[in-house]
Structure formats: structure tokens, C-alpha cells
Amino acid sequence: MSRLLLQRLSAIAAFLLCSIGTAMAAGEAVGQTEKQATNNTAIIMFFVFVIATLFITFWAAKRTRSTSDFYTAGGSITGFQNGLAIAGDYMSAASFLGISALVYGNGYDGLIYSIGFLVGWPIIVTLMAERLRNLGRFTFADVISYRLGSTPMRLLAASGTLVVVAFYLIAQMVGAGQLIKLLFGLDYFYAEIIVGVLMICYVTFGGMLATTWVQIIKACMLLGGATLIALLVLFHYGFNPMAMFADAVAVSPKHQAIMQPGSFVANPVETVSLGLALMFGTAGLPHILMRFFTVSDAREARRSVLFATSFIGYFYILTFIIGFGAITLVATNPDYIDPATKALKGGANMAAVWLADAVGGELLLGFISAVAFATILAVVSGLTLAGASAVSHDIFASVLRRGQDTGKTEMHVSKAATVVLGILAIVLGIGFEKINIAFMVGLAFAIAASANFPVLLLSVLWKGLTTRGAVLGGFIGLIAAFSLTVMGPSIWVAVLGNKVALWPYSNPALFSMPLGFLCCWIFSITDSSARAATDKAGFDAQYVRSQTGIGASGASSH
């Protein structure tokens, strides 16, 4: 790529640093340069992606008539397609750029982090996937309200969904703005609007069918692009990974330390707590759970988890090779290093992007930039659809209208909810621009693990769970995960600027998840209400259906 472009990008990087310090005057002066620093290859490739996905949305819109089409693509997605779409939902730009940056900076530690994201999937398939598919229709609230009191369970599930979606969405939107500013030379403000508007289009017009295909295409692009970079790196070393590792040890300032676990596990409590949140939070993420209702039956639901796990595992191996490739091929090239700070131009998250340039030139750099943009769009679309479904299906249709409404009004509500959520995402993305959001994805996983997961697991496995136990356990888990994070170092100190944290740990799941389970249990066993008797009496029928699927097809009310 041209030296000029590099100079411009480094100017943007400087601008980014300035703006973090909120030096407005300096920011505006450099801002002029930023607008010129456009990456044409990336923009053309991104336009091709946008046009293709809008065509798909147009095609999907004609096939999206009923609420079932809108929420779950009418259950028409195959296991393989759904596996790719789940992988597309799960492999965010943050994990692609973030994990390769972690490997670039710390070597082996990056692998530890990515393994945490993978080990939740066997738990999902062995304990939950088929039961979810057999009991639910559109959202995971269908599953937990199957035998428990509908209104309180829907409100709990909708709260869990909206809170998780909000934090996940803000993290994606802020990441999107920063990334697009850097890769495309576009203003943060316009980047937010482009992402928000495209996402609203996909979801409102094309529903789950369009969202699924955006995710499938994005997953293929991301897996293809990452495979290509990894192959080109390995090609550089005659397809001998040992030679790559030896070279990395020789050129890295940390030498042999990059080949072993380092500071990442300095505090075992934090490591175990993060591990719990990642492992069980995956099984409580509303946008992931919703994907199990897009396939025809339990068999396809299981197959989709196997495909998804394989793709995601393969992807993490690629990011590992990419991170090491960046140590040897990017860190050693002065073109990519800021002479003033001796760090990577544009920040550590640029490791994979600069590696694409180093091994594949401007064309691959453009492609990877477009992939990063596409990745963000796919993830925010899935999140917004999950959030909108919680509003329209759980709150509006089930709680406010008590299931008496026609599907038509519910569709209008879900589309309106999508537009509102999209606008909210843009506003929050702009509002959080200058805030350190490193804690947000971890918080989303912690809440999913502490509120959604205990209620979901106990409702299908434990006959004794009552409505009161589930509501109290779920809300206490949610509040505990949230407030412990706020009082911990990652918000109390890093965001709010206090000197000493009120709570010593950044990752709350080790405490909030057992608390959620404990409260579900205590408030269930002490519950002697009439509702509790109904809850327990309904278990056998739910159990038979969760195991066999008898009554699962064509179930319109429960």
C-alpha cells in the first residue's frame, strides 16, 4: 500500500489518541486530514457486500409474511446454514481483531482467552439445544414460560434479553465506529449512522431470513479471509509452523515468554470467573438461543451446534496463526510501527489488518477491512432482532395482549421496535464514543450466565423450580452481575475515575451465577403458593415434550 495512505492512517491514529484526551481543538485540526484518508479498495468491496445483502433483504422481504417468518425464518434454515449463521453471530469483529491483537501482544495468552469462548458449546448441545427446540417457538421466554407463570417469566426474559442486547450492542457500535473511522477514513458519526441504518433495513424488511443470510455471507467472508491470511503466513515459512514460532521467539522482545502462559492468569479468581461467564453465558445469550428456533427440529438444532463449534474452533486456530504471523511480519516492519510510540499504528487491534497488507498487499487489506465492517453489521443485526422479539413477542403480544392478538399487529410492533432499537443503538454508540467500553462484552456474558442461564437450565431440568423462585433468582442474578461489575475496577476505577474499587474483581460471574442458582432454589423450595403447585404439576408434560418433541410442531399456544 502507498506510503501516503500510511501517513494518513497514522494521522488518524494520532487523531484518535487526541480525541481520547478530549483535546477538541487539536482533534478538529487533524480531523481535516482524516476525511481524505479513504481506502478505496475497502470501500468498493464493502459496497459490493452492501448491495448483495440488500438484494437478499429484498428477496427475503417477499418471503417474510407471518410472525413465524419474521422471528425464525419459518423454521426453514438447515443445520449447516444455521451452524454458519451461529458462527457468524458469535465471531464478532472484536474477537477477530481483539484475539489476534492479544496473541500479537502476549503470544500464548490469546489462546487461553479464545478457548474460554469455545467450551460453552458442548454444554449447550448436551444439556439444552434439543430441549430448547422442542419447547420454544420464537424466543427463549417461550421455554421458561412453558409451565411457569407466563407474565412474570416473560418480563424476566425480556429484561434479561434487553440488558444483554444493550451492552453487547453498545460494545459493537462503539467498536464499529472506531474501526470504520480507522479503516475507511470515515467520520465516527457517519459510521454509526451507516451501521444503524443498514441494520434497520435488514431486520425490518427481511426479518430472520435476511439476518441469517447476512450472517452466513459474513461468516464465509471472515473464514475465507482469515484462512487466506493464515495460509499466506504459513507459505512464508514453507508451511512449517515450527519455523514461524522459532522466528517469532527470535524477533519478539519477550522471546520465549510468548510461548507460555503469562500475565493473563495473574489472578486465578478473575480467570475462573471470566471462564464461568464465557462458558455458561454463551448458553444464555438471547440472540444465540433464538437461532435454535430457525431450524425444523431438534436433530437440525444439534447439527447446527456441531457445525458452529467446528467453524468457531477453526477460526480461533486461524486467529492464533494470524497473531503469531503479525509478531514476525508486522512488528518487524517499520511501515506499520509508529516511530513516536514504537507501538502498532492505529493501536494493537490493527495487527490482523496490517498483517493482511504485509502478506497480501492493498487488495487483501481492503478485503479484510470490508470483512470487518460486514462482521459488525451481521452481529448488530442479530442482536437487534433478538431485542425486538423480546419487545414484540414477549412484552407486547404475550404480556400486554395476553396472546389474544393477531400476528399482524405483533409484526408491526416488532418492526417498530427494530427501528427504535436501531436509533437507540446509533445514539448510544455516539454517546459512548469516548468511554472505555472494555468491560461491556464481559458484562453481557456475565449477565447472561447469572440471570438467563440458571432460570433456563432449572426450568427444563428441575421439577421443583417455581415461578417465584425463577423470578427472584433471575432478577437477583441480573442485579448482582451488574452491580458487582459497576463496583469493580473495570467501571468504578477505569470509567468513573475513582481511586479504589468497592469490589476487588472485574469479573462477577463466580459470585453472581451461584447466587442466581441459590436464589432460584431457596425461593422455590420455600414457595407453597397455589401457583407453585401448578408450576410443578406442569413439569411432566413439559418433560415429555422436551425429550421427544411430541406436540412441538404446530403448537400455537402454551
Added chain:
Amino acid sequence: MTISAANDLVRRVQADPNFIELERKRSSLGWNLAILMLVIYYGYVAMLAFAKPFLGIVFAGVMTLAFPIGMFVLLSAIVITGIYVNRANTEFDALTRKIVEANQ
């Protein structure tokens, strides 16, 4: 379907020997594999916390024991998922079909 008919169906299915077999096999496989995954992952986390020097042992060139062990944990997640899906999609689905046919 009336409530009593539905309750009859539930009781009939629960008494079906195929259902009892399915229930037993599926829950033992599911829990065993889930616990295996937990043991592998938290065993790995425990090694990271308490046996760092062991993971840093070099066995070939610059290659440390941490690499094959980490890859083992990563691949075990895929293999465990594969084992469950394979058995569920053949053996358990066949049993489920029998149960559904017998109790329609």
C-alpha cells in the same frame, strides 16, 4: 385435545419402555460429556494458575507443552460436541421415532 387426554398421553409416554431407555441413555451421555468438558477446561485453568512452569517446558525447538495441551482443550470441545450429536442423531432419534409412533 382435552386436559385429561393430554395427561393420559403424558402418562402413557412416561411408561413407555423406549422412553425410559431414551431418558436414561440421553441423560447419562449428556451429563457425562458436560462434566468431562468442565473437568478438561477447569483442569486446564488450574494448570494455568498453579503449574505455569510445567506448561513452559520446551520439548522441541521453541515449542512448549502449553501448545499441545491448549490445542487438546480446544479440539476436545469440538470432539465432545461431535460425539453427542452423532449418538443423538442416530440412536436417540430412532428411539424418539418409536415413541412418537407408538403414542400418536
